[in-house]
Amino acid sequence: MSLPPLPESAIEIDAFAADWRAAVRLSGEALVRSGAAKPGYADEMIRMIDDHGPYVVIAPGLALAHSRPGPQVIANGLSVVTLKEPVRFGHAHNDPVRVVLGLAISEAGAHLAAVAAVANIFNDSSAINELAAATSAAEVQRIMGANPS
Amino acid sequence: MKIVTICGAGIGSSGVLKVNAERALRALDLEASVVAADVSTVRVVAADAQIILTTQEFVKDIGKTNADVIVIVNLFDTSELKQKLEDALG
Numbered sequence: 001m002s003l004p005p006l007p008e009s010a011i012e013i014d015a016f017a018a019d020w021r022a023a024v025r026l027s028g029e030a031l032v033r034s035g036a037a038k039p040g041y042a043d044e045m046i047r048m049i050d051d052h053g054p055y056v057v058i059a060p061g062l063a064l065a066h067s068r069p070g071p072q073v074i075a076n077g078l079s080v081v082t083l084k085e086p087v088r089f090g091h092a093h094n095d096p097v098r099v100v101l102g103l104a105i106s107e108a109g110a111h112l113a114a115v116a117a118v119a120n121i122f123n124d125s126s127a128i129n130e131l132a133a134a135t136s137a138a139e140v141q142r143i144m145g146a147n148p149s
Numbered sequence: 150m151k152i153v154t155i156c157g158a159g160i161g162s163s164g165v166l167k168v169n170a171e172r173a174l175r176a177l178d179l180e181a182s183v184v185a186a187d188v189s190t191v192r193v194v195a196a197d198a199q200i201i202l203t204t205q206e207f208v209k210d211i212g213k214t215n216a217d218v219i220v221i222v223n224l225f226d227t228s229e230l231k232q233k234l235e236d237a238l239g
């Protein structure tokens with residue numbers, strides 16, 4: 001199972017976000033830098049949370065921001081933003097969030113292998129702490145088992 | 150047996166839930182087809198499902214269904230998934 005591309009441009013370490021919207025926006029901007037999404041994708045990811053609540057906080061400290069395939073997605077891609085100061089999404093159990101993953105998927109049918117690869121990383125519960133403590137993009141790529149290209 | 154996992158977009162947390170539910174089912178030695186879907190299609194996708202797995206946010210949107218609705222707190226907690234699936238199927 002292969003992880004969506006996670007180039008250095010899609011990784012931001014020790015970022016500052018005033019609130020969850022800003023944190024999700026950073027993950028969207030990272031997807032724009034790597035060429036996976038258009039700027040409007042961040043708005044779509046924020047709208048998902050506005051509409052459905054903080055379910056994207058899938059594990060303690062970890063948010064998986066995403067929206068549907070559509071015109072705002074250019075190619076499959078992943079981004080990783082680690083936060084200097086954790087932010088609250090309003091999740092009953094998994095707040096506060098220290099690591100925000102951004103996920104862009106271009107085709108609905110082809111996403112499960114990509115999501116499964118992401119899920120496999122975090123079945124090791126130490127991965128979130130390791131990511132939150134990472135000091136370089138290369139370290140994030142190593143933890144994620146990402147292909148750096 | 151059919152199990153449907155539900156989230157907002159049908160591509161993110163429902164996919165994670167599908168992968169981890171399949172892992173839990175293997176550990177329980179149970180067979181089921183697990184399908185990830187978004188909440189807007191739940192009525193169609195889950196029409197013939199025995200179980201709907203989701204998070205708290207989507208319970209009210211799922212509405213009336215014949216399936217057992219199981220709410221998962223931590224999508225990566227295999228012991229929670231195993232316990233709740235075993236309770237529902239046992």
